C-alpha cells in the first residue's frame with residue numbers, strides 16, 4: 457500500500473541544516489493498523505505528512521497504492537489525496553462556520569462529482585456509524601471534544617479512503633473519550649479494511665495496533681509486528 461525508499465527530509469534554518477528524517481525506508485501493507493511511536497520531536501508528524509502526500513521529502517521516493525507520489529505536482533497530489541487518503545488530527549481541524557453535516561460533506565463536494573442525494577445518503581451513513589446522527593445541525597463549538605473527533609473521523613472516512621492517517625488523535629481527549637474514539641476507529645478499520653497509520657505514543661492506541669514502528673531522531677530503531 458505504501459512504499460517509502462530512502463526518505464530524507466531537512467529544513468534549512470539560516471546556517472543550520474536540520475535533518476529531521478534520515479534515509480528512512482518503510483513498507484506498509486494494505487489493511488494494517490499501525491502506529492509510529494517515538495519521543496516528541498523525533499519526526500513522526502513529518503513522516504506522516506510525507507506518506508500522506510501533504511508534504512514532500514527532500515529526497516527519496518514514496519509510492520502509495522502503486523503510484524509514485526514524489527513526481528506529482530500540487531494539483532495531482534491534492535486529487536490523489538482526496539481520492540485515497542483521510543486525515544485525523546490532534547486538534548480535530550473542523551471548519552467552525554460549517555455544521556457537523558457540512559463538515560462531513562465537505563470532502564465529497566471538494567473532490568467527487570456526486571449528486572446531492574448521493575452525498576446526503578453517504579453523510580448520513582457516516583453520521584450514524586460514528587453515533588452523531590442527532591447532532592447533524594450543530595456547529596463544532598456546540599459539541600464536546602470527543603464528539604468533534606467523531607465528526608473528524610466521519611469526515612476522514614466519508615470518501616471511503618484506502619488509508620487513514622491519524623496524528624495524535626487522542627491527545628486532546630480524556631481517557632474515557634479516547635477509548636470510545638479508538639474503538640470507533642478500530643471498528644471502521646475492521647469493517648472497511650481501511651489501513652490506519654497512527655503517530656502517537658498513547659498507550660491506549662499502541663496496545664491495539666498490530667505493528668509498532670519506533671523512530672528516534674528521524675531513524676527507525678524498531679519495527680515490531682504483534683499478532684492478535
Ligand code: ADP
Nearest residue numbers: 467474476494495496497498499500501502503
Ligand atoms: P514529532 O511529531 O515526532 O513530535 P515532528 O515531525 O513534528 O516530530 O518534528 C521533528 C523535528 O522537525 C523537530 O525538531 C521540529 O522542530 C522540526 N520541524 C518540524 N517541522 C518543521 C518546519 N516546518 N521547519 C523547521 N523545523 C521543523
Ligand code: MG
Nearest residue numbers: 500501502655
Ligand atoms: Mg507530532
